[in-house]
Amino acid sequence: IGNGAVFQLVPRYFPTQRATVTGLVGAMGGMGGFFPPLLLGFFRDRLGVVWPGFLFLSAVACVLWWMNGRVFLTREEALASKVPPALTRTADKVRAGAWATLWTGILIAAIVLGSRNLQNFDPALVIYTFAIIFATWGVVYHYSVWIRKPPTYVYWQRGWQLFKERGVVRTFGQVVILAGTHLVAQTFIAKRSRLRWAMHQMIFWGCVLAVMITFPLVFGWINFTSSPDDQMTYVTHLFGFPAGRFQLHTFTALLLFHGLDISAFLVLGGITLSLWRRMRDEGARAVQTLVMDFWPLILLFAISITGLALTVSQEWLGGSFYDFIAILHAITVIAALLYLPFGKFFHIFQRPAQLGVKLCQRAGEEGDGAICARCGERYASLMHVEDLKRVLPQVGFNYSMSGPVGNWQELCPACKRKSLSLAQLRLKEEANG
Template structure:
């Protein structure tokens, strides 16, 4: 007989595999269409393209498995239910844009922990994101540049002419050196990261080479070899260009292969925190204004059974009990005392002490 947990795990792997296959197929179709049946696809960039497709597929696979975890799925589902509610949209119109700004774009929660730490995260985050916004369209053939004699370039997006700009003007210089700017931004953030990991005793004690350091080392190598390509073209008369470009591509592909399995996976997980923010805000406000959750109006108390201290929210406690039930851990106290999750942290410790004393008597002291 197959254990229910094993069935759930097998179902999660099956769903993750199917989702990954579908997303990968859609991506390949978009590459085919966006590059005009591969006419705009640069074969010299095929290594980048293969590495990127694998990276995205691995991210989807891991993300789907992550969503199948009981606590993740409950928060994920609750966040979307609240987000798609018209009443919630009217009441919390600016909550989601604000959360995107504070949690993703500006990461102000890191600023509160330290200015230098915030600069490091901002430099690495935006250095990676802006680089990908340039590299991925070029790699997939969605973006290309053609010469318009005598001194202009034309930008093509999905085979459609987008705009034309002079090569020697400020616009041309900024576009041509966009990856150089992002590389310099990355180097600033990585330098701070390496300095912190060398000088911070707490970080040195818990960091792992493959998980914490290797992605940073590869990013640093990508930035340096990318700048070396520009140096070879501008100052070295093209010397070593082939070797540098091959080395750069190999390092980028290696980084793409380890990216879904290292610490940078949290970049994909982080947007889910916005749904958790909405979930918590909505449920706290519902109880503050005396409203009831539509699907479970009276099942869970909103205050501690012992001292009447306010709990986070009835819905939160209900979902916590559901999560523990899903993983086979129920803490029913019996004798109409409810479950352990219906007590505040202080009263949980008191109940635990009373239970130990009832069991051990004087030996407890």
């Protein structure tokens, strides 16, 4: 794959030295297949293991990848602007499919390795595993396509640029603080409505708790066995290694075995608050739809109710209807997982990108300001205006102007309104003669 990529790049970037460079690259490609075994053999002879050789090769690959980005990235961006939009969209879809396949493969490998070659994998949960795998592919594909949209991609590039330029340690600290306020505490929702904040917090923590319990169990990363010397003691295994012990009929056992019930009650509480708000808030009622607003609540409600019904059947009904409820619960969970990449649930994965947007906003406030070409007042950050001028032509809007003001975005909002009013007045005067 590497040689093929190089042979595609050579004619593009070195058209006049195509024969010479192609010969050199071909020779290096042959040498590339010759040296790694020697390098791995050297490490095995000297150290008795080969993993340092793989680590060294990975480091070399990372350095070459960085050098390639420094040399060819600007040229690639210039060429991308000349590519037809249809071809660009096709390339984005192919790229997204490749990323989705890669991360799905990584997940499958993690399941196999984490469950000790499927030794601790529960076959009864295989249907959930396949649903998660399909959902992973869909989420990564959708996210990759979304991140390549011109406005999103500008923020994506600018965020990583600021992360490097402003200092990794400093920026990482800011991102951690932003994650605490915007992802965990969700204070921006509390500023809008305390009811919405309580609703989001209950649904958020209920779903997080359910995922933290369910996914490791489904993947076989966590399993429980009875202690050989005491049948009333359970041993928790993490990736096949003993990670803790607890006695049955204790508070710890109650929390572990009924953690999903706790998460279900949290989600049901959040759903109740959501329905209460949607029945009373006229603004929400005006824009709500079945697919985007009620269908996610219906899925969460069905999952929570059928999950609690399993506990009721096991604890108080002697297992009556357990098989039927288990199948019904599986259907609801699978439906939610398959809905994950396409519906409102997808904003769960979009929300962390908001941290990069906040980082850009802070950098813009601290940096140079954009001065209005008409009144001379600062109206926005220069970085934001330049990004806006760059991305608007990519989505089909041309705001370039003739005269001293080269672009409509170089005017502040007040001057834009004045300009529109003056233009309308001029047209009216011309129409009236």
